[in-house]
Amino acid sequence: MRASQAVPLSAAQEGRIARRFARLKTADRGGFVPFITAGDPDGDTSLALLKGLTGAGADLIELGMPFSDPMADGPIIQASSQRALKAGARMRRTLAMVEAFRADDGETPLILMGYYNPIFSYGVGAFVADARAAGVDGLIVVDLPPEEDEELRPVAREAGLDFVRMATPTTDDKRIARVLDGASGFIYYVSITGITGTRSAAIAAVTEAVERLRRHTDLPIAVGFGIKTPEQAAAVVSAADAVVVGSSLVEKIFAGLDDSGAARAGLVEAVLGFAGSLAEGVHGARRGARAP
Amino acid sequence: MQELNTYRGGPDERGHFDAYGGRYVAETLMPLVLEVERAYAQAKDDPAFQEELAYYLKHYVGRPSPLYFTERLTERFGGARIYFKRDELNHTGAHKINNCVGQILIARRMGKTRIIAETGAGQHGVATATVAALFNLPCTVYMGCKDIERQAPNVFRMKLLGAEVVPVASGSKTLKDALNEALRDWVANVEDTFYIIGTVAGPHPYPAMVRDFQSVIGNEVREQIMALEGRLPDTLVACIGGGSNAMGLFYPFLDDRQIRMIAVEAAGLGLETGKHAASLAGGRPGVLHGNRTYLLQDDDGQILEAHSISAGLDYPGIGPEHAWLHDVERVEYVSATDQEALEAFQFCSRLEGIIPALEPAHALAHVAKIAGELPPDHLLVMNMCGRGDKDIYTVASEVGVEL
Known part of the structure; x- marks a missing residue:
């Protein structure tokens, strides 16, 4: 299969992701992108969280597709996947959850993030069609580097889904062109060489990396991995267009479980409260280092 | 099925064996995986590297391993002439070290x-810890908690060799989870770390690289059986x-079409219980651990x-080249149960004095099924790829003996 050329969309055809980043740019503020795993700790609680995130200040949402073997994730996200699967999460339910979210929210971009095998197992064509119909806007597939995404990316693009590529500290100048060629929506910059929810990168290094990426692309840049607090999130969006926070949010879900792993009363409020404080940090940040 | 010109041409430059293999890794690893590929390609064509590898295989591992005619087994089954390729006689007791020597020289x-390495039975962990000691490099081995329990002697061996053994408690607590970790x-730790993968799986170039390092087994068999x-x-x-x-x-031997594999x-x-590890018989294609396979x-x-x-x-997967050889029907894939392997373990010990x-007791269990039906001039070679000292606790508990 050959790569289909990414056709630039006209303004009218532009999806929610492009519209949202355009609006953030006009407002001159950074975007807050919370991550939760679909179905964690159970379907109902997870849907309540998803529906509440916009009110808590989410500008875009990343929804994790649970996988038994999430090799790029640290213990916190691994455990969330395990909880979700134990509670009966399946790809069909994840898509149904997106559909339920879309019934109330027509604007907030939603990106599915995860690993390739559940997508491949579902069938690429069926998955893309169903995801699109459910109201998904983009995909991030961690274990599909540019070298292997030919069987999914063109199909997704054709259906109008953005295919978000990841850049990392190990993506050098030689390789960056490869990563950007065919990327859409935004670039996800992984701020550390490591797995999710472990160490945090120095803000200076993140800023430098974001500026380096900007020399190569006009796509918005979101930064994730290792960003845990409202302060760190605020610092990151002084350079980046958006910041992704996953593990520290998911940790709050874990903190709201009883000994049997069931959600205690107040879990949703506590998690959304923390999401709100992250959003506040991001939205109050000074946009200093950002290119005009 | 269309006849291929050669079964030895894979993988292609992207690491694919037709639909299988590839490099399904996170972007962070991708530049490093490409670097390993370049380093291996250079080493493969470098006579100095091949000489160094040959030196360690001969003087440290103890190669060539014998090709041994099993007189009593042959007599018992009353059919094919059964040979064992004695890779259990290698230093550290299994074929795993052939690959570890090669990879640490690349590192x-x-x-x-x-x-770093993952290990299931502990044989690959021991072999990796061994070469790490030899070349004075710090070594961390990931091992599922469940495997640590059933392979205690190998855990202690790794520690004696100076390796750090990290228990993995996620998922099923076995080899696949050790690989994830x-x-x-x-x-x-991309900057300073080399990952010695123990089998013909993982992202390209590992399946091809490990195959090449292990091909010393078949190459020796070819010479030895001609001599014998x-x-x-x-x-x-x-x-x-x-x-x-x-x-x-x-x-x-893949292109020697007359040879049955x-x-x-x-x-x-x-297989009918669902409690098995037969990825080809009971699985379907998917993507895990850097490659597409069954x-x-x-x-x-x-x-x-x-x-x-x-x-x-x-392990719930299988090397991608096997997935391909299965689909093109060059190799037959069959299976043997725990019980059949236990029986083979015991009769092999008694008849040949080899535990x-x-x-490989699984391989022998299948040999037991087919050898008797084959004519007496039929030459069958089985890879005795590891010795059973590590398994005596498991077997003892299965046969009701307390050690």
Whole structure:
């Protein structure tokens, strides 16, 4: 299969992701992108969280597709996947959850993030069609580097889904062109060489990396991995267009479980409260280092 | 099925064996995986590297390993002439070290200063810890908690050799989870760390690189059987988890079309019970651990736990080249149960004075099924890829003996 050329969309055809980043740019503020795993700790609680995130200040949402073997994730996200699967999460339910979210929210971009095998197992064509119909806007597939995404990316693009590529500290100048060629929506910059929810990168290094990426692309840049607090999130969006926070949010879900792993009363409020404080940090940040 | 010109042409430059293989890794690892590929390609063509490898294989590992005619087994089954390729006589007691020596020499060429590995039965962990000690590099081995429990002697061996053994408590607590954890370590330590993968799986170039290093097995068999019998063998048999010992035995013979090749998967409690490790018999194609191959998985694409009495076969996947050889029908893939392997373990010990590892005991269980039906001039070579000292506790408990 050959790569289909990414056709630039006209303004009218532009999806929610492009519209949202355009609006953030006009407002001159950074975007807050919370991550939760679909179905964690159970379907109902997870849907309540998803529906509440916009009110808590989410500008875009990343929804994790649970996988038994999430090799790029640290213990916190691994455990969330395990909880979700134990509670009966399946790809069909994840898509149904997106559909339920879309019934109330027509604007907030939603990106599915995860690993390739559940997508491949579902069938690429069926998955893309169903995801699109459910109201998904983009995909991030961690274990599909540019070298292997030919069987999914063109199909997704054709259906109008953005295919978000990841850049990392190990993506050098030689390789960056490869990563950007065919990327859409935004670039996800992984701020550390490591797995999710472990160490945090120095803000200076993140800023430098974001500026380096900007020399190569006009796509918005979101930064994730290792960003845990409202302060760190605020610092990151002084350079980046958006910041992704996953593990520290998911940790709050874990903190709201009883000994049997069931959600205690107040879990949703506590998690959304923390999401709100992250959003506040991001939205109050000074946009200093950002290119005009 | 269309006849191919050669079965030895793979993988292509992107690391694909037709639909299988590839490089399904996170972007963080991608530049490093490409670097390993370049380093291996250079080393492969460098006579100095080949000379160094040959030196260690001969003087440190103890190669060539004998090709031994099993007189009593042959007599017992009353059919084919059965030979064992004695790779259990290698230093550290299994074929795993052939690959570890090769990879650590690559790591040194790349200037890497830290070694990591995953292990199931502990044989690959021991072999990695051994070469890390030899070359004075710090070594961390990831091992599932469940495997640590059933392979205590190998855990202690690794520690004696100076390696750090990290218990993995996630998922099924076995080999697949150890692999996940090793990949996570690698992502976090790309600068200085080399990951010595123990089988013909993982992202390209590992499946091809490990196959090449293990091909010393088949290359020796070819010379040895010519010297002993004056002709090539008729049938090759090997057990298969990830598939490195099978690949090493088969690869040099793939284009000798008259030779029948049989790989024996672990059927655990029986294929019909669902508690097995037979990815080809009971799985379907998917993507895990950097490559596309046959995987045990549910209808949602979630990876299932494998089951085998043998920790070394207890893996829900199989090397991508095997997936391809299966589809093109060059190699036959069959299976043997825990019980059949246990029986083979015991009769091999008594008849030949060789205590086999539970892994090749699966291969022997299949030999027992077919040897009697074959004519007396039929030459069958089975890879005795590991010795069974590590398994005596497991076997004792299975046969009701307390040690």
